Every structure is written in C-alpha cells, then in structure tokens.
Amino acid sequence: MALETQTLKPLSEDTCKSLLYTAGEVFAEYGFRAATVREICRRANVNVASINYHFGSKEELYAQVLEYSFQSAAAKYPHDDSRTGPPEKRLEEFITNFMHGCLRCGQAAWHGKLMAREMVDPTGVLPRIVERAIRPRKKVLTGIITEILGEGFTDEEVERCVFSIIGQCVFYNHARPVINVLSPAVKYDEDWISRTAGHITDFSLAALRVMARRKRR
Amino acid sequence: MALETQTLKPLSEDTCKSLLYTAGEVFAEYGFRAATVREICRRANVNVASINYHFGSKEELYAQVLEYSFQSAAAKYPHDDSRTGPPEKRLEEFITNFMHGCLRCGQAAWHGKLMAREMVDPTGVLPRIVERAIRPRKKVLTGIITEILGEGFTDEEVERCVFSIIGQCVFYNHARPVINVLSPAVKYDEDWISRTAGHITDFSLAALRVMARRKRR
Amino acid sequence: MALETQTLKPLSEDTCKSLLYTAGEVFAEYGFRAATVREICRRANVNVASINYHFGSKEELYAQVLEYSFQSAAAKYPHDDSRTGPPEKRLEEFITNFMHGCLRCGQAAWHGKLMAREMVDPTGVLPRIVERAIRPRKKVLTGIITEILGEGFTDEEVERCVFSIIGQCVFYNHARPVINVLSPAVKYDEDWISRTAGHITDFSLAALRVMARRKRR
Amino acid sequence: MALETQTLKPLSEDTCKSLLYTAGEVFAEYGFRAATVREICRRANVNVASINYHFGSKEELYAQVLEYSFQSAAAKYPHDDSRTGPPEKRLEEFITNFMHGCLRCGQAAWHGKLMAREMVDPTGVLPRIVERAIRPRKKVLTGIITEILGEGFTDEEVERCVFSIIGQCVFYNHARPVINVLSPAVKYDEDWISRTAGHITDFSLAALRVMARRKRR
DNA sequence: TATGAATGAGGGTTCATTCAT
DNA sequence: CATGAATGAACCCTCATTCAT
Numbered sequence: 001m002a003l004e005t006q007t008l009k010p011l012s013e014d015t016c017k018s019l020l021y022t023a024g025e026v027f028a029e030y031g032f033r034a035a036t037v038r039e040i041c042r043r044a045n046v047n048v049a050s051i052n053y054h055f056g057s058k059e060e061l062y063a064q065v066l067e068y069s070f071q072s073a074a075a076k077y078p079h080d081d082s083r084t085g086p087p088e089k090r091l092e093e094f095i096t097n098f099m100h101g102c103l104r105c106g107q108a109a110w111h112g113k114l115m116a117r118e119m120v121d122p123t124g125v126l127p128r129i130v131e132r133a134i135r136p137r138k139k140v141l142t143g144i145i146t147e148i149l150g151e152g153f154t155d156e157e158v159e160r161c162v163f164s165i166i167g168q169c170v171f172y173n174h175a176r177p178v179i180n181v182l183s184p185a186v187k188y189d190e191d192w193i194s195r196t197a198g199h200i201t202d203f204s205l206a207a208l209r210v211m212a213r214r215k216r217r
Numbered sequence: 218m219a220l221e222t223q224t225l226k227p228l229s230e231d232t233c234k235s236l237l238y239t240a241g242e243v244f245a246e247y248g249f250r251a252a253t254v255r256e257i258c259r260r261a262n263v264n265v266a267s268i269n270y271h272f273g274s275k276e277e278l279y280a281q282v283l284e285y286s287f288q289s290a291a292a293k294y295p296h297d298d299s300r301t302g303p304p305e306k307r308l309e310e311f312i313t314n315f316m317h318g319c320l321r322c323g324q325a326a327w328h329g330k331l332m333a334r335e336m337v338d339p340t341g342v343l344p345r346i347v348e349r350a351i352r353p354r355k356k357v358l359t360g361i362i363t364e365i366l367g368e369g370f371t372d373e374e375v376e377r378c379v380f381s382i383i384g385q386c387v388f389y390n391h392a393r394p395v396i397n398v399l400s401p402a403v404k405y406d407e408d409w410i411s412r413t414a415g416h417i418t419d420f421s422l423a424a425l426r427v428m429a430r431r432k433r434r
Numbered sequence: 435m436a437l438e439t440q441t442l443k444p445l446s447e448d449t450c451k452s453l454l455y456t457a458g459e460v461f462a463e464y465g466f467r468a469a470t471v472r473e474i475c476r477r478a479n480v481n482v483a484s485i486n487y488h489f490g491s492k493e494e495l496y497a498q499v500l501e502y503s504f505q506s507a508a509a510k511y512p513h514d515d516s517r518t519g520p521p522e523k524r525l526e527e528f529i530t531n532f533m534h535g536c537l538r539c540g541q542a543a544w545h546g547k548l549m550a551r552e553m554v555d556p557t558g559v560l561p562r563i564v565e566r567a568i569r570p571r572k573k574v575l576t577g578i579i580t581e582i583l584g585e586g587f588t589d590e591e592v593e594r595c596v597f598s599i600i601g602q603c604v605f606y607n608h609a610r611p612v613i614n615v616l617s618p619a620v621k622y623d624e625d626w627i628s629r630t631a632g633h634i635t636d637f638s639l640a641a642l643r644v645m646a647r648r649k650r651r
Numbered sequence: 652m653a654l655e656t657q658t659l660k661p662l663s664e665d666t667c668k669s670l671l672y673t674a675g676e677v678f679a680e681y682g683f684r685a686a687t688v689r690e691i692c693r694r695a696n697v698n699v700a701s702i703n704y705h706f707g708s709k710e711e712l713y714a715q716v717l718e719y720s721f722q723s724a725a726a727k728y729p730h731d732d733s734r735t736g737p738p739e740k741r742l743e744e745f746i747t748n749f750m751h752g753c754l755r756c757g758q759a760a761w762h763g764k765l766m767a768r769e770m771v772d773p774t775g776v777l778p779r780i781v782e783r784a785i786r787p788r789k790k791v792l793t794g795i796i797t798e799i800l801g802e803g804f805t806d807e808e809v810e811r812c813v814f815s816i817i818g819q820c821v822f823y824n825h826a827r828p829v830i831n832v833l834s835p836a837v838k839y840d841e842d843w844i845s846r847t848a849g850h851i852t853d854f855s856l857a858a859l860r861v862m863a864r865r866k867r868r
Numbered sequence: 869t870a871t872g873a874a875t876g877a878g879g880g881t882t883c884a885t886t887c888a889t
Numbered sequence: 890c891a892t893g894a895a896t897g898a899a900c901c902c903t904c905a906t907t908c909a910t
Contacts, residue, residue: 232873232874263874263875264874264875264876265875265876266874266875266876267873267874267875270873270874270875271873271874
C-alpha cells in the first residue's frame with residue numbers, strides 16, 4: 001500500500017512534467033489569461049498550490065511550457081539544411097512537415113495552438129522562440145526557395161515568397177476557428193493535412209517557377 | 218434629420234462613440250478577457266457603469282466594436298461584387314483593399330489586431346462576424362478566382378486557392394509581432410503595404426494561371 | 435396631435451396614481467428590495483427619474499403604497515361594529531369578508547401580498563397600519579367571539595381564540611407559495627375562497643361552542 | 652471516525668459551522684436578497700471569498716442554512732409517525748413540538764424567521780424544503796387527524812383541518828411583528844409557548860371531535 | 869415640469885497566491 | 890515536501906439617485 005501510494009502520488013519530477021504537459025493543454029485550449037491554475041491542477045491531479053510551489057507563479061509556468069513546447073517540436077521535426085535532392089522535393093517535404101507539426105492532432109496537439117496564441121498575443125518569451133525555433137526554419141526555407149528561383153532576386157523579394165508560403169500554411173492554424181464556422185466540413189485529419197500540404201506545394205511551386213522564368217528572360 | 222439626432226442625444230452619442238473607440242484600442246491591446254471595463258472607462262473619462270448603461274454588457278460592447286471596426290474598414294476599402302472588368306484587375310484591387318483594411322495604421326489601427334485575436338481566440342461573437350463580414354468577402358473572392366481559373370475545378374479546389382490568397386494576406390497581420398523580431402526593417406507603412414499587396418497579387422495570379430492552363434489541357 | 439400627446443403623457447396627478455398602483459403590483463410581486471424603480475417606471479410608462487421626482491425616494495414611494503393599499507382595503511371592506519344579528523352569522527360574514535379581502539384576485543390582488551410581506555419583514559410603516567387597519571378589525575372580531583363564548587373568559591383566552599381564527603385565515607395568504615407546492619390543485623378562485631371560509635367558520639364555531647359549553651358547566 | 656474527521660479538516664469545519672450559523676442570523680434579519688455576503692463574512696470574521704469557497708454561492712449557503720435549520724429543529728423536537736398511543740395525545744405533542752420548533756428562542760432563534768420569510772418570499776430553495784421537511788410533517792399530522800376524524804371525510808376536508816391547525820401555529824410566527832405591536836405583553840418564552848400550544852390543541856380537538864360526531868350521525 | 873444620460877457605491881463572484889499544518 | 894483552507898484584490902454588473910437640459 002505504501003508503495004502504491006508512492007506510485008499514485010508521483011515524485012516531484014513527475015509532478016513537474018505532469019504539470020508542464022497538462023498546462024500546455026489548458027493554455028492552448030483557453031489561452032494564458034482564461035486558463036486557471038485550478039483547472040490545470042485538477043487535470044493534473046495535483047494540489048492547487050503545486051504550481052506556485054514548483055514554478056513560482058502561473059507566468060513562469062507558462063514560460064516553461066512554451067520552452068518545453070518548442071524544444072519538443074524541434075526534436076520531432078528537425079530542420080537540417082544538409083538534405084540533398086531537388087529543391088522542389090525538399091519544398092514539398094518542408095511544407096508537409098510544417099503543416100503536420102502545426103496542425104497535428106492527438107498527443108501534443110497544443111503546440112500549434114500555443115504558437116498561434118503567442119504570435120497574436122506575445123509575451124516576453126516570443127523573441128527567444130523566434131531565434132531558437134523560427135529563424136532557423138526560415139533560413140532553411142529561404143535556401144530552398146533561392147534554389148528554385150535562381151539568381152537575380154533581392155533578399156526582400158525572396159522573403160516575400162517565404163512569407164507567402166508560410167502564410168498559406170499557418171493560415172489553417174491561425175484561422176482554425178473561423179474555418180470551422182466558414183466550412184464545417186473541413187476535418188483537419190491526417191489525410192486532409194496531407195492533401196492541403198499538396199495544394200500549397202503545387203500553388204507555390206507554380207508561382208515560383210513563373211517568377212523564375214520571368215526573371216530569366 | 219442629422220441635426221435632430223444631434224439635438225436629441227448629443228452627449229449620449231459622444232459617449233457611445235468615445236467608448237466604442239476607446240474600447241477598440243483596449244480590446245486590441247489586451248484582448249477581450251484581459252481588457253477590463255475599468256480601464257476602458259478610465260481612458261474614455263466616463264463612469265465605470267457607462268458601459269453597461271450604453272451597451273448592456275462588456276460582451277455586447279465588444280461585439281459592437283468588432284461590428285464598427287468592420288463597417289469602418291469596409292467603408293474605407295469597399296469590395297463589392299458588382300464591379301466589372303478583368304478578374305485579374307479585380308483580384309489586385311481585392312488584395313490591396315484587404316491588406317490596407319487589415320494593416321492600416323493611424324485611426325482605427327486596432328482593426329487588424331482585433332481580427333487576429335478573434336480568429337485565434339474566438340469569443341461568442343465570431344459566428345456573427347463570420348456571417349456579416351467574412352463570408353460575403355469570401356464569396357466575392359471566390360467569384361473572382363472562379364473567373365480566373367475557368368471551368369473544371371471543384372468547390373474544394375477553389376476554396377483552397379481562396380485560402381492560399383487570404384492566408385498570404387492575413388499572415389502579415391497575424392504574425393506581425395514575429396515579423397517585427399524576424400525582420401525589424403519591415404515598417405508596415407502605406408507604401409510597404411501596397412508593394413506587398415502587389416507581390417501577393419503577382420504570386421497568386423501566376424499560380425492561378427498555371428492551374429488554369431493545366432486544367433485546360 | 436398635441437392633444438393626443440397630452441392624453442398619452444398624463445398629468446402629474448395621473449402619473450402619481452399610476453406610479454402608486456404600479457408600484458403596489460411590483461412591490462407585491464418582488465418585495466421592497468427586489469423590486470427596482472426601473473421596473474416600476476417601465477410598467478407605468480414613465481421616466482425612471484419620476485419616482486424620485488414625485489416621491490423623493492423609493493422608500494417613500496413604498497410607504498405611500500402601503501398607506502394607499504390599506505385605505506383602499508378599508509374602504510372596500512368596512513368593519514363597523516354596528517351590525518346586528520346573531521354572532522354566528524356575523525362571524526361567518528367576518529371570515530368571508532376577511533378572506534376575500536386578503537386573497538381576492540384580479541384588480542388590487544397585491545394588497546394581501548403586501549400585507550404578508552410587511553408582517554414578516556416590517557418597515558417603519560407597520561405600527562401605523564396596525565393601529566389604523568388591524569386593531570379595529572381585531573376589536574370587531576373580539577366582540578363577536580365574546581358574544582359567542584359568553585362570560586367567564588379572560589382577555590387572554592379570548593385573544594387566543596381571535597388569533598386562532600385569524601391564523602386560519604391568513605395562513606392561506608402567508609403560506610401561498612408553500613401551498614402551491616404542497617397542493618398544486620388549490621386554485622384560489624372566488625368559489626374556493628368561499629368554501630374555505632365556510633370550513634374555517636364551521637371549524638371555529640364548533641370549537642368556540644364547545645369552549646362555551648364547558649365553561650358554563 | 653469522528654476523530655479522523657476532526658483531524659482531517661478542523662479549521663474548515665469550524666469555518667463552515669461558523670458561516671452557517673452567522674448566515675442564519677443575517678438571513679433571518681435581512682432576508683436572502685438584502686443580506687450580503689460581506690456582512691455575513693464580517694460577522695463571522697472570515698474572508699469575503701470564504702462563502703464561495705466553502706459553499707459555492709450565496710444561494711447554496713442559504714439552502715444549507717435552511718437545511719441545517721430544519722435538521723436542528725427536527726432533532727430537538729422530533730415528530731415521527733411510529734409513535735403509538737391515542738391520537739389526541741399525539742396531536743398535542745405534534746402541536747407543542749411544532750410551536751417550540753418555530754418559535755424557540757436562544758440558540759437558532761432564527762429558524763422561525765427564516766421559515767416565515769421563505770414562505771412569504773420564496774426562493775428557489777422552497778421546493779426542496781417542502782419535499783424534505785414540510786411534506787413529511789404534513790403527512791404525520793394528516794395521519795393523526797384522520798384517526799381522530801374517523802371515516803367518511805374526503806382528502807380535501809382533512810387537508811382543510813390540517814391547514815386550520817398549522818395556520819393557528821404559524822400565525823404566531825408569521826405575524827410576530829404585528830403581535831408585538833398589538834399585544835406587547837406577549838413574551839414568546841417557553842412557558843407562553845407551552846400554554847399557547849395547549850390552547851391550539853384544545854381549540855382544534857374540540858372542532859375535530861364535533862366534526863367527527865356530526866359525520867357519524 | 870419632466871427627462872434620460874450619467875453617476876458611484878455596493879452587489880456576488882473569481883482567482884492567483886499564501887501559509888499553517 | 891506537500892497540502893488545502895484561507896486570503897484580498899479585482900472582476901463585471903446592478904441600482905437608486907442625481908443633474909444638466
């Protein structure tokens with residue numbers, strides 16, 4: 001019985017992990033303000049004072065949740081520039097990976113939601129996230145696009161193309177509630193994500209190729 | 218009639234307008250939940266009970282702020298379906314108007330912020346906004362794109378193109394804080410908005426034309 | 435049109451009467467605290483400032499409503515001692531009149547409710563009401579009962595009988611909400627009131643006669 | 652078990668009991684609406700948030716106060732149907748217990764006031780109270796009266812007798828402020844309550860017996 | 869004389885945080 | 890180490906009342 005009690009009531013480390021994960025869910029669901037420590041602790045089956053005990057405050061918990069979130073995302077979808085092969089193929093992989101990373105459901109479905117919230121309503125954590133998670137990815141995508149476009153484009157022009165592609169992807173994440181109202185049929189399942197990534201790839205590749213061709217003339 | 222209205226309730230209208238505008242600022246700055254009626258009333262130099270007197274509740278004030286925001290944006294950058302002319306020209310106008318409406322600075326600069334917040338963290342007002350402001354615009358854009366693409370496309374395919382274009386536009390609004398960190402040079406002024414709208418138009422028209430040509434074969 | 439406006443917006447006196455009557459309804463329905471001046475003015479179709487303008491305050495309005503209420507009740511069901519005839523007959527009349535006065539429905543249904551509220555939650559007006567409306571009636575009933583009981587009873591004994599009879603009557607007024615839950619079939623219409631008054635008369639007369647017989651032995 | 656409960660949450664229980672008792676006083680004094688949680692907490696020397704912490708809402712506190720009040724009254728003056736003996740004796744016991752329960756002074760003197768308020772100005776709790784406390788008592792009294800009356804009476808006739816008896820009892824509770832003005836000599840002490848209960852018993856028994864005798868003929 | 873917009877005090881409730889245990 | 894009862898500030902909202910018109 002004593003042992004069982006120990007298993008039921010996890011050690012400090014487990015409590016922290018559990019809180020971190022549960023808080024991610026709740027913050028993603030309700031946002032930082034609307035999420036309550038009581039709800040987080042209730043779902044994590046820990047005492048309401050645990051958050052202040054382990055993390056000091058609700059805000060610090062939120063910061064650590066974001067940190068954990070993008071570390072975990074980076075671990076799952078690494079963005080190394082070393083890949084070889086035709087840039088068109090790599091663009092397709094990038095878009096597919098990106099969209100699955102943003103919109104994936106099931107476990108850790110809240111990473112994308114947290115990111116979207118943080119972008120619209122940034123806290124002090126945003127700059128760190130940009131440098132460690134976003135800028136490296138942008139660099140990879142910029143490389144791919146530069147390869148497709150060929151020479152003769154300014155940095156600004158390339159960046160606009162990068163934003164055009166990223167914008168198409170994150171739209172489904174940012175505007176999810178609106179899309180749910182506009183087109184309730186959209187289901188956001190694995191298959192739909194793949195097909196949508198395919199469309200974005202086709203759309204963007206077509207545009208990039210036209211731009212490249214024009215410049216060459 | 219205008220005079221009569223002014224004589225009938227001059228103070229009330231001023232207070233209402235003042236509250237509406239101030240509330241727009243505060244809601245944009247803090248979000249619906251975090252914004253407090255006290256702060257709004259303090260900035261508007263009115264009593265804390267004024268909001269409930271004039272609008273019934275914080276939520277109804279928020280709804281009317283969004284309504285006002287949309288009407289104001291639509292009045293400044295109208296987009297009606299009755300326009301004639303080549304669809305490419307109309308697409309350019311749509312994108313330019315849309316981006317100026319979202320990102321415009323100066324007076325009512327908070328329109329875009331409000332929309333971004335509402336999309337990511339929707340309140341009960343979202344369905345109303347979708348039906349009254351978003352769905353009509355989507356219909357206009359769908360018409361233009363259908364004309365460009367020609368026949369042979371499913372509704373789903375057309376909708377994906379619509380979302381690709383809208384996604385490029387709203388990205389600059391949603392991800393504004395991120396872009397500010399990524400590329401601090403971007404200034405979001407009138408000229409920059411026009412040039413960016415131009416890029417999105419070129420990018421999208423290129424893609425659409427390729428898709429149209431492929432289908433015709 | 436000007437004349438019509440005058441008829442629509444009644445003169446000061448009419449406004450007062452209207453407020454008095456409407457306030458009686460609302461106070462009876464909700465109680466002094468729960469009743470709001472806005473609701474009263476809304477029902478009376480007058481400005482919300484009218485109550486303070488005509489009566490000075492909500493409390494003073496309430497006092498005048500009570501005054502008006504028991505004056506009106508006294509006018510409708512006079513309690514003069516001069517009636518002749520057998521005391522049993524006069525007891526029956528008293529009980530019937532009393533119950534109809536308390537429970538009568540339709541116009542002025544709120545007199546009884548107001549009284550019940552004032553008894554349980556007395557304001558400063560209660561003593562005046564007791565002296566001018568209740569004590570005279572009690573004196574009449576005491577006279578009837580004394581006649582039925584005959585000699586040999588202390589004032590305290592007679593008063594207990596008075597309270598036994600009044601208690602039976604006002605119970606249906608005071609406990610109305612409870613009775614509605616206990617026995618929803620009870621309808622409180624004119625016929626039911628008459629039959630209930632009949633029962634109370636029979637019940638009480640039987641008791642009084644037994645008491646009188648015992649004492650005579 | 653009792654010890655364990657005490658060790659588990661000693662403070663909570665004290666605070667709850669204290670709140671329950673203080674709330675009873677304040678609710679009796681001002682009524683549910685007019686009583687404020689701030690006043691209750693001030694008198695109980697606890698934080699203003701305690702009521703919502705321990706009871707969830709002002710209304711639930713009120714419900715539990717009524718519950719507690721009834722249980723306490725029932726515990727002190729029990730009236731169960733299992734008693735044997737002549738119905739006349741049981742009627743006397745019922746009336747005596749009922750009146751002591753309603754009018755008892757000293758500790759929990761507010762029980763009667765609470766009941767009177769709830770009957771005249773019912774809250775949402777009334778149905779609960781009726782089913783759990785009032786209807787069972789009514790059933791007991793109905794049984795006693797049926798036994799005294801004998802056969803041949805309709806349910807409606809019996810119910811009228813029940814209400815005649817209860818009406819006599821609760822009158823002293825409901826009309827207490829009026830009686831204080833009418834007959835300031837009445838002191839509502841234990842002795843007076845007993846003698847008044849005796850009168851009501853005599854008065855009612857006499858009436859019931861006459862009714863029974865008439866029917867038998 | 870009468871209005872209705874505006875007021876400010878106070879209502880119940882929520883919540884992150886604290887502290888004795 | 891961990892708990893959960895208790896806290897107090899702040900929340901939105903209601904309301905009788907006031908005052909310029």
